[in-house]
Amino acid sequence: xxxxxxxxxxxxxxxxxxxxxxxxxxxxxxxxxxxxxxxxxxxxxxxxxxxxxxxxxxxxxxxxxxxxxxxxxxxxxxxxxxxxxxxxxxxxxxxxxxxxxxxx
Amino acid sequence: xxxxxxxxxxxxxxxxxxxxxxxxxxxxxxxxxxxxxxxxxxxxxxxxxxxxxxxxxxxxxxxxxxxxxxxxxxxxxxxxxxxxxxxxxxxxxxxxxxxxxxxxxxxxxxxxxxxxxxxxxxxxxxxxxxxxxxxxxxxxxxxxxxxxxxxxxx
Numbered sequence: 001x002x003x004x005x006x007x008x009x010x011x012x013x014x015x016x017x018x019x020x021x022x023x024x025x026x027x028x029x030x031x032x033x034x035x036x037x038x039x040x041x042x043x044x045x046x047x048x049x050x051x052x053x054x055x056x057x058x059x060x061x062x063x064x065x066x067x068x069x070x071x072x073x074x075x076x077x078x079x080x081x082x083x084x085x086x087x088x089x090x091x092x093x094x095x096x097x098x099x100x101x102x103x104x
Numbered sequence: 105x106x107x108x109x110x111x112x113x114x115x116x117x118x119x120x121x122x123x124x125x126x127x128x129x130x131x132x133x134x135x136x137x138x139x140x141x142x143x144x145x146x147x148x149x150x151x152x153x154x155x156x157x158x159x160x161x162x163x164x165x166x167x168x169x170x171x172x173x174x175x176x177x178x179x180x181x182x183x184x185x186x187x188x189x190x191x192x193x194x195x196x197x198x199x200x201x202x203x204x205x206x207x208x209x210x211x212x213x214x215x216x217x218x219x220x221x222x223x224x225x226x227x228x229x230x231x232x233x234x235x236x237x238x239x240x241x242x243x244x245x246x247x248x249x250x251x252x253x254x255x256x257x258x
Contacts, residue, residue, distance in 0.1 A: 015217065028225070030203070046138045057213045058220070063143035065199060065207035065225045067180045067255075073221035074210070 005099035009085040016079035016103055018050065020072050020087050028064040048072060048089045052079055079103050143206050148198060148233075151206040155196055156237050161244035164189070167234050169247040175226065179255030184221035185234045187243075192218045194237040200246075201230035225255040 007020035022045065029042025048060040050072075057076045072087075079085070081103055088098030142154035149159040170184040185195050195218070196209040207224040218236070226232075231246040 052215075055213070057216050059211040060220075060222075061138055061143075061209040061211070063204060063206055063208065065202055065204065067223040067225055071182075071221070071223045073184075073219075074212075075217040075219045076213070076215045077217065078215045 004097045005087055005089070007085070007087050007099055007101050009079070009101055009103040011079060011081055011103050014077050015075050016052070016077070016083075016085070017075050018073065018085055018087075020099075022048070022070050022072070022087075022089055022097075024068070024070060024089070024091065026064065026066055026068045026070060030064075043091060043093055045070060045089045045091045048087060050074060051084075051086045051088075052076060053083050054086075139209070142209075144204055145206070146204060148200065148205045151198070152196075152235060152242070155194070155206070155209055156235065156242045158242055161235055161242040164236075164243040164245060167236055167243060167245035169232055169234050169245055170221075171232050171247055171249050173248075174250045174252065176252045177255060178226040178228070178251040178253055180223050181226050181232075181249060181251070181255070182221070182223050183232055185219070185236075187218035187234075187236050189218060189236055189238045189243060192216075192236055192238045194235075195220050196235040196237075197222070197224060198233040198235065199224060199226045199230060200233055202227050226251045227254045 004023045009016055009018045024045055025043055027040055027043040031040045044064040045062050050058040058074045083103045084100050086100040090096040139154055142151040145151050152159045166189050167187040175181045183197055192212050194211050197207045198205045199207050210220045229250045231248050233246045236243045
């Protein structure tokens with residue numbers, strides 16, 4: 001599962017901009033299987049923790065209304081080139097993944 | 105003997121499954137911080153109360169919502185919130201007429217800027233409301249997004 005996240009952190013002036021994409025179905029639990037008519041169980045990311053050098057910067061709490069293959073972008077100050085930026089998610093089934101990139 | 109063990113094992117397994125089904129033991133239980141009720145409620149006021157401790161928000165010009173005027177596909181509506189309010193603690197994104205209006209909430213540390221961007225699903229044309237919590241108060245702004253095809257299934 002280590003490849004569900006793509007992220008980039010860029011430094012401009014004193015601001016670090018992080019842009020990330022996560023591959024995830026983000027199933028709402030409301031859709032029905034077209035063939036069987038059964039409801040497809042909800043399966044969505046609930047929390048995304050974004051850290052800079054191990055310190056939490058943004059904690060995103062999500063419901064099923066976040067789009068499939070979620071996009072997340074945020075900005076913070078106090079980072080410098082080469083610092084670690086990590087993003088980790090956990091979903092309602094307890095599945096998780098994380099990725100660490102360096103600020104460019 | 106092996107069969108006995110197997111039976112016992114599967115019985116224990118099904119008990120857990122029943123508990124999960126009944127919502128007694130959700131996998132999310134490990135994350136006590138995730139505001140379950142706020143995300144599951146159909147009532148926007150309840151969601152805001154749970155998140156911010158108040159449903160009263162002060163409208164402000166200092167929150168800008170960047171979202172399309174018309175979203176052809178409600179399954180993917182890009183939303184960016186920018187605010188210059190000092191000391192922002194949280195930013196919530198609410199789609200007013202979704203079955204469960206609260207879409208996302210972001211808790212920001214001191215060094216995080218007042219900016220988040222993501223993509224949300226919208227069931228139908230409605231206001232996107234941004235609520236910003238700063239200094240114990242809640243501020244809000246709204247923008248209408250027309251949705252051509254709803255994006256919540258069902």
